[in-house]
Amino acid sequence: MAGDGLVPAAAMRGEMARRHISSGSSFETLAGYARAVVDGPWVFVSGTTGFDYAAGTISEDVVEQTEQIFRNITAALGDAGANLGDVVRVRVYLSDQADFERVAPILGKHFRDVRPANTTVVCTLCDPRMKVEIEVTARRNE
Numbered sequence: 001m002a003g004d005g006l007v008p009a010a011a012m013r014g015e016m017a018r019r020h021i022s023s024g025s026s027f028e029t030l031a032g033y034a035r036a037v038v039d040g041p042w043v044f045v046s047g048t049t050g051f052d053y054a055a056g057t058i059s060e061d062v063v064e065q066t067e068q069i070f071r072n073i074t075a076a077l078g079d080a081g082a083n084l085g086d087v088v089r090v091r092v093y094l095s096d097q098a099d100f101e102r103v104a105p106i107l108g109k110h111f112r113d114v115r116p117a118n119t120t121v122v123c124t125l126c127d128p129r130m131k132v133e134i135e136v137t138a139r140r141n142e
Contacts, residue, residue: 021079023053023072036076043080043138047093048072049130062099062131066106069134077138084110086138092120093133103132 020034028035036045050065051058053072059065070084077083090111094100100120107118116136125133 019080021076023076025051025053035072036080038080038140041140041142043077043082043086043140045073045076045136045138047091047133047135048076049125049127049133058129060129062096063102063106065130065132066103066134069132070106070110073134073136077136080138080140082138082140085114086140087111087114087116087136088139089137090116090118091135092118093125094120094122095125095131097122099131 019038021036021038022028023035025035033046035048036043048069049058049072050068051072052068059068074084077086090107092103092107094103100122111118125131
């Protein structure tokens with residue numbers, strides 16, 4: 001990968017190379033990851049938090065954070081030629097179990113008709129301002 005001289009085997013075989021999508025977040029550079037990776041029909045969106053990347057801010061409210069997460073994920077999927085309707089897997093990380101009751105209806109609003117596989121975990125997140133983090137996997141129709 002970048003910086004270590006390694007080339008994905010698929011690229012060496014002349015197959016479609018991975019494409020990285022960036023939000024411009026400084027976290028991506030710091031930790032060496034992409035907001036999303038497109039690999040063939042698959043789109044893997046990294047764990048996404050409620051930061052508004054343009055403003056550099058994050059709300060204290062878990063509902064507002066979750067709605068911002070969906071804006072961020074929708075943008076990454078759009079850059080990959082996909083949308084929320086293509087999501088097949090979602091993982092939700094909550095810093096407080098009590099927030100599930102407030103986050104679940106937002107998940108339902110966005111995924112009610114799609115019904116991806118879902119795992120929700122309660123854990124400590126990297127920044128104490130973060131109350132929720134969501135990652136998705138989508139499969140584009142090519």
